[in-house]
Amino acid sequence: MTPLQFEARYQADWEELQRLLHRLQRHERVPEPVSAERLASLYRRACEQLALARARAYPTHIIERLNQLTSDAHQVIYQQRELGLGRLRRLIGRDFPCVVRAHSAYVWLATAVFAVPMVTLGLLVYLNPDLILSIVDPRTAAAFEAMYSDTAKSIGRLDNAERDWAMFGFYIRHNIGIGFQCFASGLFAGVGTLFFLAFNGAYIGGIAGYLTERGLSSTFYSFVVTHGAFELTAIVLTGAAGLRLGHALVAPGPRTRREALILAAREAIVIVYGAVGLFLIAAAIEAFWSSARWIPLPLKYGVAACCWIGVLGYLWRQGRHAR
Amino acid sequence: MLDTVVSAETPEGIAVELRPAGFGARYFAYLLDQFIRIGIVYTFALATIIMGGFGFGLLLILAFALEWLYPVAFELSRWGATPGKRALGLKVVMDNGLPITPAASFIRNLLRAADFLPAAYGAAVVSMLLRRDFKRLGDIAANTLVVHRPTTPAPVAIEDVEPLAPVRPLQPQDQAAVVALAARASRLTRERLDELAALAAWVSGDMGRSGPEVTRRVLGVAQWLLGRR
Numbered sequence: 001m002t003p004l005q006f007e008a009r010y011q012a013d014w015e016e017l018q019r020l021l022h023r024l025q026r027h028e029r030v031p032e033p034v035s036a037e038r039l040a041s042l043y044r045r046a047c048e049q050l051a052l053a054r055a056r057a058y059p060t061h062i063i064e065r066l067n068q069l070t071s072d073a074h075q076v077i078y079q080q081r082e083l084g085l086g087r088l089r090r091l092i093g094r095d096f097p098c099v100v101r102a103h104s105a106y107v108w109l110a111t112a113v114f115a116v117p118m119v120t121l122g123l124l125v126y127l128n129p130d131l132i133l134s135i136v137d138p139r140t141a142a143a144f145e146a147m148y149s150d151t152a153k154s155i156g157r158l159d160n161a162e163r164d165w166a167m168f169g170f171y172i173r174h175n176i177g178i179g180f181q182c183f184a185s186g187l188f189a190g191v192g193t194l195f196f197l198a199f200n201g202a203y204i205g206g207i208a209g210y211l212t213e214r215g216l217s218s219t220f221y222s223f224v225v226t227h228g229a230f231e232l233t234a235i236v237l238t239g240a241a242g243l244r245l246g247h248a249l250v251a252p253g254p255r256t257r258r259e260a261l262i263l264a265a266r267e268a269i270v271i272v273y274g275a276v277g278l279f280l281i282a283a284a285i286e287a288f289w290s291s292a293r294w295i296p297l298p299l300k301y302g303v304a305a306c307c308w309i310g311v312l313g314y315l316w317r318q319g320r321h322a323r
Numbered sequence: 324m325l326d327t328v329v330s331a332e333t334p335e336g337i338a339v340e341l342r343p344a345g346f347g348a349r350y351f352a353y354l355l356d357q358f359i360r361i362g363i364v365y366t367f368a369l370a371t372i373i374m375g376g377f378g379f380g381l382l383l384i385l386a387f388a389l390e391w392l393y394p395v396a397f398e399l400s401r402w403g404a405t406p407g408k409r410a411l412g413l414k415v416v417m418d419n420g421l422p423i424t425p426a427a428s429f430i431r432n433l434l435r436a437a438d439f440l441p442a443a444y445g446a447a448v449v450s451m452l453l454r455r456d457f458k459r460l461g462d463i464a465a466n467t468l469v470v471h472r473p474t475t476p477a478p479v480a481i482e483d484v485e486p487l488a489p490v491r492p493l494q495p496q497d498q499a500a501v502v503a504l505a506a507r508a509s510r511l512t513r514e515r516l517d518e519l520a521a522l523a524a525w526v527s528g529d530m531g532r533s534g535p536e537v538t539r540r541v542l543g544v545a546q547w548l549l550g551r552r
Contacts, residue, residue: 067473269426
């Protein structure tokens with residue numbers, strides 16, 4: 001068969017396939033129905049014709065045209081869309097806590113790398129307050145002290161940024177940024193994640209030790225304890241996700257490093273989704289609840305205890321029996 | 324054939340050809356996106372300046388969304404690319420040529436934080452320059468590829484000349500070469516066309532000769548191969 005005969009014989013098929021694809025890709029509100037059977041059969045035929053055209057070294061324009069036609073159809077037929085409310089419900093109800101439990105070794109390691117520097121620095125700074133200057137400069141230290149002093153109008157912020165909403169935005173941008181950094185730097189064999197976890201742990205611990213030593217513990221702890229349930233958990237979880245990436249690169253097992261990394265990323269990203277949710281809750285609590293002075297301390301601690309039990313219980317039990 | 328073409332095999336056993344986009348195109352796409360984002364932030368900042376703390380909070384949330392969610396939202400749209408990439412004719416697809424999945428889009432865009440290190444996307448640049456498929460770290464982990472959107476091939480107009488049977492049967496790749504020459508004929512100068520046709524002159528039995536007459540005969544063979552007999 002000559003190229004011209006080939007083109008003439010299948011032209012109608014190609015045009016019909018093109019029309020069907022065009023209709024499917026237009027995303028109309030009320031799409032015209034397209035027969036899946038017809039589409040699949042035209043696609044398979046086009047694949048066959050492309051293979052023939054290549055084998056017979058037909059002119060490039062025919063091969064190009066078939067190549068584009070089949071690749072467009074391939075995209076339409078095999079695409080997977082997994083967005084939507086159903087997916088979100090599955091993520092919260094089952095996938096997120098289950099994936100976290102499946103990565104419990106990473107979660108415990110991340111917890112240790114985060115908590116050990118936090119406690120160590122906290123104690124060191126508490127015993128020797130001058131050490132705070134090795135973490136932050138004097139102005140920042142003074143600013144922290146002012147934020148949690150008994151005379152501050154609302155806790156945890158300076159007067160010039162007193163609006164709750166402004167702080168809400170700030171917490172979202174800053175904290176989720178830290179979380180993403182913890183996750184992404186796992187790509188460097190996990191070293192980046194270890195660094196960011198330890199660094200943030202040491203920083204938080206140092207500030208806590210300093211403020212405790214200054215006698216501001218009741219303001220400070222009543223401020224951080226509620227949203228800490230979400231925020232500290234989320235930092236540790238993003239760290240665990242980063243460690244998973246790093247581990248896949250260092251010890252890929254039976255796979256190639258590339259395959260191991262792709263698989264690890266696909267699983268770890270579910271942890272990051274959940275952590276982002278926790279960060280958002282934390283930001284809202286931090287901006288509108290933790291900073292409020294009018295709430296009596298016992299109530300704050302009571303709510304905080306519920307939050308901690310809720311978060312840990314959720315990660316521990318949720319979705320265990322779901323199928 | 325370009326040396327950077329990646330072919331992805333479909334379940335039907337045919338290879339789909341993907342053309343990965345290089346550093347230059349991706350850099351300009353990034354710059355464009357960056358300008359768009361800065362433009363949005365400035366416009367919004369002007370609009371919310373009167374709203375005080377509330378507006379400032381919204382502005383920070385917007386900055387956060389633009390930094391992390393802007394690429395994800397656009398990559399998952401029907402175009403599969405941010406406006407900057409779209410302007411440069413690029414598109415993000417999975418390694419197998421399929422549209423990008425939400426998980427892959429989140430992975431490649433969150434790992435931006437790693438690509439950015441140590442400064443100014445250093446890791447991304449090194450990775451892109453070292454690889455044949457120009458992937459940055461996020462692309463490697465997400466199994467994605469930034470490709471040039473295929474352009475619709477222009478219909479080939481081959482000049483009408485008298486068909487002429489080749490002097491002996493031609494191998495498929497020789498046939499393809501002669502037809503490809505005929506397809507390019509209208510875009511070449513007369514002299515260059517004669518030169519190239521002289522290389523293929525043996526198909527019409529004119530080995531060793533050249534000139535407009537030989538060219539016409541070679542193009543005639545192309546006509547015959549295409550099926551005009």
